[in-house]
Amino acid sequence: MDSTLNEAARRFGDLRGPTWILALHQTAARGRRGREWRHPAGNFAATLVLPGPIAPATAALRSFVASLALHDAFAAVTGRAGSFALKWPNDVLLNGGKVAGILLETIGPRGDALSIGIGVNLAQAPGAAQVEAGALRPVSLLSETGASVTPEEFLDLLAPAFARHEAQFATYGFAPIRTAWMDRAARRGEVITARLPGEEVTGRFDTVDEQGQLVLSTPQGPRRIAAADVFF
Numbered sequence: 001m002d003s004t005l006n007e008a009a010r011r012f013g014d015l016r017g018p019t020w021i022l023a024l025h026q027t028a029a030r031g032r033r034g035r036e037w038r039h040p041a042g043n044f045a046a047t048l049v050l051p052g053p054i055a056p057a058t059a060a061l062r063s064f065v066a067s068l069a070l071h072d073a074f075a076a077v078t079g080r081a082g083s084f085a086l087k088w089p090n091d092v093l094l095n096g097g098k099v100a101g102i103l104l105e106t107i108g109p110r111g112d113a114l115s116i117g118i119g120v121n122l123a124q125a126p127g128a129a130q131v132e133a134g135a136l137r138p139v140s141l142l143s144e145t146g147a148s149v150t151p152e153e154f155l156d157l158l159a160p161a162f163a164r165h166e167a168q169f170a171t172y173g174f175a176p177i178r179t180a181w182m183d184r185a186a187r188r189g190e191v192i193t194a195r196l197p198g199e200e201v202t203g204r205f206d207t208v209d210e211q212g213q214l215v216l217s218t219p220q221g222p223r224r225i226a227a228a229d230v231f232f
């Protein structure tokens with residue numbers, strides 16, 4: 001297929017509940033900010049469709065829910081939870097390199113459904129030439145840990161992990177998700193740079209707030225950032 005996100009947009013009207021769309025091959029996968037996403041054979045690519053209506057304020061928080069689910073799945077596959085870290089807003093790192101990315105998209109004019117697109121470098125990582133300057137080096141699960149997992153096996157771990165964290169989110173709200181996410185956060189307490197449209201903000205990574213915003217401590221005081229690319 002072209003992209004599991006496109007497939008989600010075509011199908012959401014027929015779906016009665018949360019539905020995973022898994023692709024073993026995509027011809028037009030996309031990443032965040034209009035970037036191309038490469039999908040070599042053996043890698044995981046799926047979109048979870050949550051039929052709506054989805055409140056805009058809680059939609060973006062699903063990237064934290066999905067990140068925790070990915071962390072659980074990686075820990076289960078490798079037994080090495082400590083090798084994985086979460087990078088705001090929605091990447092998963094392995095040994096400091098990017099192993100997975102998440103792209104959220106709302107479907108329909110009134111937020112009729114939410115698509116959570118997830119790509120994981122299970123078997124292959126794109127070469128450095130494919131990555132923009134300053135971005136983290138892409139890594140694959142196989143090359144970093146030796147763990148050989150098929151996309152179907154990975155989905156069997158990821159789907160129940162997502163359901164667990166989503167149930168916690170529905171029952172208790174964002175607070176426990178936020179705490180668990182911060183416990184696994186990369187570079188907490190360190191100086192990082194957030195690149196916003198037309199501006200760069202450098203400061204100490206203090207926390208993520210109740211709305212999922214990045215909070216940096218800068219010489220001018222705390223800055224809350226809703227959307228940006230982060231550089232270490």
Ligand SMILES: O=C(O)CCCC[C@@H]1SC[C@@H]2NC(=O)N[C@@H]21
Pocket residue numbers: 003004005006026028029030031032035037044045046047091100101102103117118119120
């Ligand atoms: O880090 C990023 O930029 C997000 C990458 C998201 C890639 C996945 S692969 C499955 C789904 N379908 C797409 O076209 N993109 C997402």
